Amino acid sequence: MKKILITGITGYIGGSIAKKLLERGYEVTGLVRNETQVQELESSGIKTIIGNIHNEDLIRKAVADVDAVIHNADSADDAYAADNFIKAMEGSHKTFIFTSGSAIFGGKENGKRSDFVFTEDFPLTPRLEMASRVLINNYVLQSVQKDIKSIVIVPTMVYGEGLGIKKESIQIPALISYSKTKGAGIYFGEGENIWSNLHIEDLAELYVLALEKAKGGSIYYAENGQSSLKNIAEIISKKYNLKPARSLSIQDAVDNFGPAGGYFGFASNSRCSADKARTELEWNPIYNSIENFI
Secondary structure: OOEEEEEOOOHHHHHHHHHHHHHOOOEEEEEEOOOOHHHHHHHHHOEEEEEEOOOOHHHHHHHHHEEEEEOOOOOOOOOOHHHHHHHOOOOOOOOOEEEEOHHOOOOOOOOOOOOOOEEEOOOOOOHHHHHHHHHHHHHHHHHHHHHOEEEEEEEEEEEOOOOOOOOOOOOHHHHHHHHHOOOOEEEEOOOEEEEEEEEHHHHHHHHHHHHHHHHOOOEEEEEOOOEHHHHHHHHHHHHHEEEEEEOOOHHHHHHHHHHHHHHHHHHOOOOOOHHHHHOOOOOOOOOOOOOHHH
């Protein structure tokens, strides 16, 4: 039985991965900050370590006791935590799976459509706002030179009910909540910007396959469908009996969701292909329609 350490295990993605791994017979340990959630995790068969991703001594000890680490806890923009894990794992030949985010594809298009679809082979030259995220991804991948089996996974817009403690994703629930306050499904600018997306269960399955099959130094984009933000807003209007979907300014998006959320989370394109994961890992996602889960 392989022993797996998961950060962000009380979160949406981390908790769902944990459930899949438990079902496969893995021994799962979660690094948790909040003691109040320990009992709930342990009752589901998950071991726990109390602490945080910025405690180097704790990370070193935790890594020593497992075969692999899956890092989800606010990972995409936290270079300090990534470095802590890589230092702790250097020379171990253990697996380190790192969770990034697909805003790296964003062009700050302000609601306009882009038809370009990124693949892992296409060299990224991200906008300044997302440059550090790509640098962190590359640093993780390059740790294969330090005898770490490093893998980066880049999820797109994730939807569906989580399998762990946290049931809701981020983008869709936030947009639903905001739309309700406005009385209509909301998109920003033209709303023609498109995000690739995938269901949480398919994403969790991808992590298991990456753990079992991926080569060190590999990056995988994760998607199984796409939708424009205007289309999502129109579905929100219908489902929640709101007024017809309408546009607000990009500044409204920034004011309500912050610069990263406004410009990239809701007004940029984020389109990619996951054919590499389908081919190399034999990943066969089941769900392909975000419209049924809004």
